[in-house]
Amino acid sequence: xxxxxxxxxxxSQACSYxxxxxxxxxxxxxxxxxxxxxxxxWSQVPSSSLSDPDWFWDEHIQAKRxxxxxxxxxxxxxxxxxxxxxAPARDSPxxxxxxxxxxxxxxxxxxxxxxxxxxxxDRGSRKGGPRVREQLHLLKQxxxxxxxxxxxxAEPKALTQGPGxxxxxxxxxxxxxxxxxxxxxxxxxxxxxxxxxxxxSRVEKHRVSEVKHQSEEPRLLPSGARALLEILKKELxxxxxxxxDSVLQKVLLDxxxxxxxxxxxxxxxxxxxxxxxxxxxxxxxxxxxPLAALPRRAQPQTGAPLGNLSLAKPLxxxxxxxxxxxxxxxxxGPPANCxxxxxxxxxxDQILSQLLGHRPSGHWRGNLLQDPSPxxxxxxxxxxxxxxxxxxxxxxxxxxRCPWLFKSTCLERLPLVPSVKMEQGGxxxxxxxxxxxxxxxxxxxxxxxxxxxKLMFFFTxxxxxxxxKAYFPDVQFNRCITSQxxxxxSNFREFYYIQMEKSARQAIxxxxxxxxxxxxxxxxxxxxxxxxxxxxxxxFEVPDCFLEIASLTLQEFFRAVSAGKDSDPSWKKPIYxxxxxxxxxxxxxxxxxxxxxxLFRN
DNA sequence: CATGGCCCTG
DNA sequence: CAGGGCCATG
Numbered sequence: 001x002x003x004x005x006x007x008x009x010x011x012s013q014a015c016s017y018x019x020x021x022x023x024x025x026x027x028x029x030x031x032x033x034x035x036x037x038x039x040x041x042w043s044q045v046p047s048s049s050l051s052d053p054d055w056f057w058d059e060h061i062q063a064k065r066x067x068x069x070x071x072x073x074x075x076x077x078x079x080x081x082x083x084x085x086x087a088p089a090r091d092s093p094x095x096x097x098x099x100x101x102x103x104x105x106x107x108x109x110x111x112x113x114x115x116x117x118x119x120x121x122d123r124g125s126r127k128g129g130p131r132v133r134e135q136l137h138l139l140k141q142x143x144x145x146x147x148x149x150x151x152x153x154a155e156p157k158a159l160t161q162g163p164g165x166x167x168x169x170x171x172x173x174x175x176x177x178x179x180x181x182x183x184x185x186x187x188x189x190x191x192x193x194x195x196x197x198x199x200x201s202r203v204e205k206h207r208v209s210e211v212k213h214q215s216e217e218p219r220l221l222p223s224g225a226r227a228l229l230e231i232l233k234k235e236l237x238x239x240x241x242x243x244x245d246s247v248l249q250k251v252l253l254d255x256x257x258x259x260x261x262x263x264x265x266x267x268x269x270x271x272x273x274x275x276x277x278x279x280x281x282x283x284x285x286x287x288x289x290p291l292a293a294l295p296r297r298a299q300p301q302t303g304a305p306l307g308n309l310s311l312a313k314p315l316x317x318x319x320x321x322x323x324x325x326x327x328x329x330x331x332x333g334p335p336a337n338c339x340x341x342x343x344x345x346x347x348x349d350q351i352l353s354q355l356l357g358h359r360p361s362g363h364w365r366g367n368l369l370q371d372p373s374p375x376x377x378x379x380x381x382x383x384x385x386x387x388x389x390x391x392x393x394x395x396x397x398x399x400x401r402c403p404w405l406f407k408s409t410c411l412e413r414l415p416l417v418p419s420v421k422m423e424q425g426g427x428x429x430x431x432x433x434x435x436x437x438x439x440x441x442x443x444x445x446x447x448x449x450x451x452x453x454k455l456m457f458f459f460t461x462x463x464x465x466x467x468x469k470a471y472f473p474d475v476q477f478n479r480c481i482t483s484q485x486x487x488x489x490s491n492f493r494e495f496y497y498i499q500m501e502k503s504a505r506q507a508i509x510x511x512x513x514x515x516x517x518x519x520x521x522x523x524x525x526x527x528x529x530x531x532x533x534x535x536x537x538x539x540f541e542v543p544d545c546f547l548e549i550a551s552l553t554l555q556e557f558f559r560a561v562s563a564g565k566d567s568d569p570s571w572k573k574p575i576y577x578x579x580x581x582x583x584x585x586x587x588x589x590x591x592x593x594x595x596x597x598x599l600f601r602n
Numbered sequence: 603c604a605t606g607g608c609c610c611t612g
Numbered sequence: 613c614a615g616g617g618c619c620a621t622g
Contacts, residue, residue: 465605465606490608491614573608
């Protein structure tokens with residue numbers, strides 16, 4: 001018995017056990033923290049606005065107004081503050097252009113908002129913010145005027161209310177006490193955090209309170225004035241409610257765009273449920289390491305046991321200095337047979353494919369939808385079936401994809417677009433401006449495809465051509481392409497089996513007798529070799545299931561060789577047969593045509 | 603005959 | 613990794 005080999009009690013079990021030993025390594029998520037989910041002013045809006053005393057102004061109108069004000073303030077804080085002076089240069093390619101866009105947008109119907117945060121989301125928000133603000137501003141002014149009228153009409157007493165302009169003029173505390181909304185304020189607070197429904201319900205609440213107040217005040221007024229007051233109030237509140245609602249919708253939709261934007265780094269986006277999907281207490285086992293503590297970049301795509309987030313890189317990428325942020329660890333192996341991983345993948349796929357993979361086509365989809373050209377495919381289908389869309393419009397797809405594909409291929413060795421954000425900004429611009437001319441994404445397989453194929457090898461050693469077709473939606477498959485890709489995997493296997501055989505023989509010569517003692521760990525030479533081959537740059541977290549398969553393969557080779565079967569010319573066949581049955585499901589994320597982009601960074 | 607896998611070679 | 617030959621399947 002060689003004590004140097006760790007024991008794998010049950011080879012066929014939870015994949016995440018294998019790598020445990022290496023589970024430490026203090027990678028700190030801090031750098032990402034800064035760049036990632038931090039800058040979301042809008043996320044602060046709720047709290048700041050709620051803590052604002054204005055909220056409890058008993059005068060309902062004032063309250064609404066305060067809300068509007070708050071929202072406006074929030075908008076000002078939003079990612080692209082139009083505030084002069086500190087305009088983030090990185091995000092504004094060219095100011096004149098932006099201004100033009102804004103102008104243009106102003107003429108458009110205000111609808112769009114609820115339309116879906118889709119592709120145009122980013123731009124929409126950019127222009128939407130200011131636009132909404134201006135609308136609000138107008139409304140505010142109107143409100144002011146109306147209020148003045150009302151107050152004049154009402155009575156001098158109103159003067160004490162000092163409604164004029166100061167939304168914070170009044171002492172909120174007294175107000176609070178008066179209507180005993182102290183506790184309610186809290187409720188509202190929590191409501192607000194709930195999201196849209198909360199906001200809506202709050203609006204309702206205000207409406208209710210309106211009624212109450214209305215019954216009180218008006219009796220002091222002459223009937224005529226009272227009627228007028230009521231009408232005005234109604235109109236006012238109605239208008240404001242609408243405005244507020246629409247603004248809220250915008251605010252709530254826009255951020256979602258941003259969210260998805262940084263999806264991978266924004267914790268909130270990752271359903272907490274995600275932590276559950278880990279294998280029955282086992283997979284995550286001794287990894288109570290809360291998700292929060294882990295580099296969050298890894299989470300979203302992690303559909304699997306996070307068991308080994310860290311085993312990650314015992315190896316460091318030799319040549320290219322990788323900033324921590326650049327190590328996305330896109331995916332944690334979803335143990336082939338790990339249940340529970342599916343939902344996560346799906347979610348991830350939805351999110352990513354919408355904003356990553358299909359962002360480009362999404363762009364087109366957007367156009368399609370907006371431009372109801374009769375001949376185009378039913379937009380619903382196009383919208384609903386990204387893949388379909390891609391297939392239906394290969395030309396468009398290639399046209400749009402090419403530019404940035406080129407770009408990334410050219411820059412293959414350069415730090416790659418760190419995130420979607422970049423793509424949205426810079427690349428989108430590039431895409432929009434580059435001529436489609438030299439684009440023949442066509443039947444060509446680019447290095448990205450190869451890389452992706454290699455990564456897929458971690459999950460499947462014997463992919464069917466259909467599977468390949470499914471996972472390379474941006475490839476126009478033909479006989480040639482298909483066989484080339486099949487050939488790739490054949491080559492991958494070859495290397496893989498060679499390594500396995502070599503390693504098995506090595507173990508034998510090392511005196512190992514029990515195949516069960518053979519386990520492929522992340523710090524083993526074998527793993528190093530494999531990783532080097534399939535995951536050069538080490539920017540992908542090799543899934544545990546692969547390690548398990550590798551271990552098994554190793555053991556099989558060991559058995560065969562030590563049994564002297566290698567004298568038989570086709571002694572490997574049985575092994576192949578075994579291994580060929582152990583393919584795992586490939587994470588949905590790989591279906592994203594742009595997924596490999598993420599990994600181009602070496 | 604077509605497809606796909608393995609093997610060997612460059 | 614690509615090519616080409618060989619072989620097993622269907």
